[in-house]
Amino acid sequence: MRELSLHILDIAQNSIESGARNIEILIDEDESSDVLTIVIADDGKGIPPEILKSITDPFVTTRKTRRVGLGIPLFQEAARMAGGDLEVRSTVGEGTEVIAEFKLSSIDRAPLGDMAETMALLMVLNPDVNFRYEHTRGYAKFVCSTDALVEMLGDTPIWSPSAVPVIRSIIREGLRNVQAS
Numbered sequence: 001m002r003e004l005s006l007h008i009l010d011i012a013q014n015s016i017e018s019g020a021r022n023i024e025i026l027i028d029e030d031e032s033s034d035v036l037t038i039v040i041a042d043d044g045k046g047i048p049p050e051i052l053k054s055i056t057d058p059f060v061t062t063r064k065t066r067r068v069g070l071g072i073p074l075f076q077e078a079a080r081m082a083g084g085d086l087e088v089r090s091t092v093g094e095g096t097e098v099i100a101e102f103k104l105s106s107i108d109r110a111p112l113g114d115m116a117e118t119m120a121l122l123m124v125l126n127p128d129v130n131f132r133y134e135h136t137r138g139y140a141k142f143v144c145s146t147d148a149l150v151e152m153l154g155d156t157p158i159w160s161p162s163a164v165p166v167i168r169s170i171i172r173e174g175l176r177n178v179q180a181s
Helices: 004-017 071-081 115-125 146-153 163-180
Strands: 022-030 035-042 085-091 095-103 130-137 140-145
Touching (some): 004 071, 115 130, 115 163, 130 146
Parallel strands (some): 022 130
Antiparallel strands (some): 085 095
16 A cells, blocks of 8 residues: 555454444654654454464455455555554454554655545544544644544534535644644
């Protein structure tokens, strides 16, 4: 995948399929330590230990529709190419946490991509899931959640086509403020 936001979308989709009702997407650009950290955490059904130990093997998947699972292995490879790595923590019945670290200044690090579009899609297409998106850079922080957006939208349902540009705009403005710091 050319952009990290597409990896985030893929992992978040796995969370939704695992029954998650709450998904946190945390991005931290720490220029002082030259590390970009991406965390996707959910309260889904979790991953059994026997599958967790081989989760980065592309030929191991729990899906019935295909015999390979490339999302996590590709995300891990993207992190490793940029001088980082990926870790998956999970407890059955409690949820899963995927943590990817990248050398922020690595020439081999894929661009983050359009997080406003990614988050808008996730929120609009999954109105029953509460997303919390936090993006930190230095002392600047932007936080956005489904709950807050529903409140801001008032009578307009979050799944409404008219909500999409509003959500994108709110997230883009928040990210501009973080990047300006």
